[in-house]
Amino acid sequence: MHSISKGRVKRILEAINAIGYTKNGMERLAFTKEEQEVKNLFTKLCLEENMEVRVDEVGNVIARREGVRKNAPAVAIGSHLDTVYTGGQYDGVAGVVAGLEVIHRLNDYHIETEFPIEVIAFTGEESARFGISTIGSKAMCGKLPLSSLHTYKDKSGVTLTDAMQQAGLKLNDVPKAKRSQSELKAFIELHIEQGPELENKRKSVAIATGIAAPTRFAISVNGMSSHSGATSMELRNDALVAASHLVLTVEEAARKESASKTVATVGVLDVFPGAMNVVPGRVEFQVDIRGLNRQSKERIVEALFRSSAVLEKNRGVTIRIEKLSDEQPVLLNKEIQQMLALSCEEVSIDPLSIPSGAGHDAMNMAELCPTGLMFIPSHKGISHHPLEYTSIDDLIKGINVLEKVIRRLAMVKERNVAT
Ligand SMILES: [Zn+2]
Structure with missing residues (x-):
């Protein structure tokens, strides 16, 4: 049979x-x-x-x-x-x-x-x-x-x-x-x-x-592009470094949610102007958060916003977070x-x-x-x-x-x- x-x-x-x-x-x-x-x-x-x-x-x-x-x-x-x-x-x-x-x-x-x-x-x-x-x-x-x-x-x-x-x-x-x-x-x-x-x-x-339905964000980090040789480390508003902190925040926050099996991913990240000798002035990236538990997803979103506020204050960048979708x-x-x-x-x-x-x-x-x-x-x-x-x-x-x-x-x- x-x-x-x-x-x-x-x-x-x-x-x-x-x-x-x-x-x-x-x-x-x-x-x-x-x-x-x-x-x-x-x-x-x-x-x-x-x-x-x-x-x-x-x-x-x-x-x-x-x-x-x-x-x-x-x-x-x-x-x-x-x-x-x-x-x-x-x-x-x-x-x-x-x-x-x-x-x-x-x-x-x-x-x-x-x-x-x-x-x-x-x-x-x-x-x-x-x-x-x-x-x-x-x-x-x-x-x-x-x-x-x-x-x-x-x-x-x-x-x-x-x-x-x-x-x-x-x-x-x-x-x-x-x-x-x-x-x-x-x-x-x-x-x-x-x-x-x-x-x-x-x-x-x-x-x-x-x-699990995705909640998605498009995030734009704006700093200041400047010459990579002529700008000292203290005077930079590096958008990529700030964005990198956010990427790590997303990962860390999602790892804490392993009991709810919530996952979060940054799968798109564009750096501008994108030259080896220029401190990045702008970064655009997207975050995809999925899970069955609404509160668990919400905690990751909160971590993202908290971290953004700190980065804006400490790194002289502005961060715009736009919600693309929030499905049930x-x-x-x-x-x-x-x-x-x-x-x-x-x-x-x-x-x-x-x-x-x-x-x-x-x-x-x-x-x-x-x-x-x-x-x-x-x-x-x-x-x-x-x-x-x-x-x-x-x-x-x-x-x-x-x-x-x-x-x-x-x-x-x-x-x-x-x-
Ligand atoms: Zn299929």
Whole structure:
């Protein structure tokens, strides 16, 4: 059973990753012909499993296996098939393939469920092409900002609205992709971890407790540029040295929050005028703070402001801190987390519980119905990169857990319980 499942999953993964394959990585960007092609393949695979398939108004592919109860809300499994530029073979794909495999197994055992089961391939999850992420699941939850879609452009100047029209979508119909809460009983996403924690702790599955939302700042430090040879150390207003103190403050403050697993990063820093013989007069940098605990994030923000005030006083610089975004973290449904833990136990897996640092379709779906997010290992935590790797064995372990939780949620009819 295990080896048959392995072969099948491997074949489907390979068929999917034959689309958009380049020697620099996978390229199936949102609303391109490659994304369309992979959605067509997914449709074909779902039809082979006797599912009913429809494409909604934003381009999500929704495949459905009917339940015994008519018009009952569906238990949905989903993730995405689009990729970033030079992406990997597992991000998103793992969750869609897992959903298909669960359906295949239920079909194999001739199992009927009380509730219908859906497998959803969300469109445009990655922000790589247009700078906006989770387009499909946002539309499904009625929170895609339709009036501003034309402002998103790809690097060749194509707007998101043009790309959507070229993909055959009618913009006026996009709001119809919104589903009501009564249509869905639960949503589960299986995703690769995109971090090294599972591998480091030699665990197979993590259950996400929530999805950390970023709070972001753009910071500008203004000092005075001057000649590096002619300006004595006492007379400098070095913007980079002041900025460096802030970078260290951010790191130190975040380290103190390790119990809450809050993280903070400075990933962008530009120095002006940027010459070896000039004391830096201005530095622009950006801070990204993520966590599930609002107070914990707030303490890092406070440390940043405190340190800025001290630096302005002691170093003769002015510091401007602009908040770019402050999103609410999403806490995931406790009962679903317990169900996932129980399902892990049934297949002898001892799961980790961790927050998700990255955003996923699950964070939108959590507004529609009780939602769960589970992770399987990513080798060395590498993701959004051609070297992204998850072994088939790890994927199968994740699918085994997913199958258990779906059986429980969709309620396998008692008289035909089989394994
Ligand atoms: Zn993803």
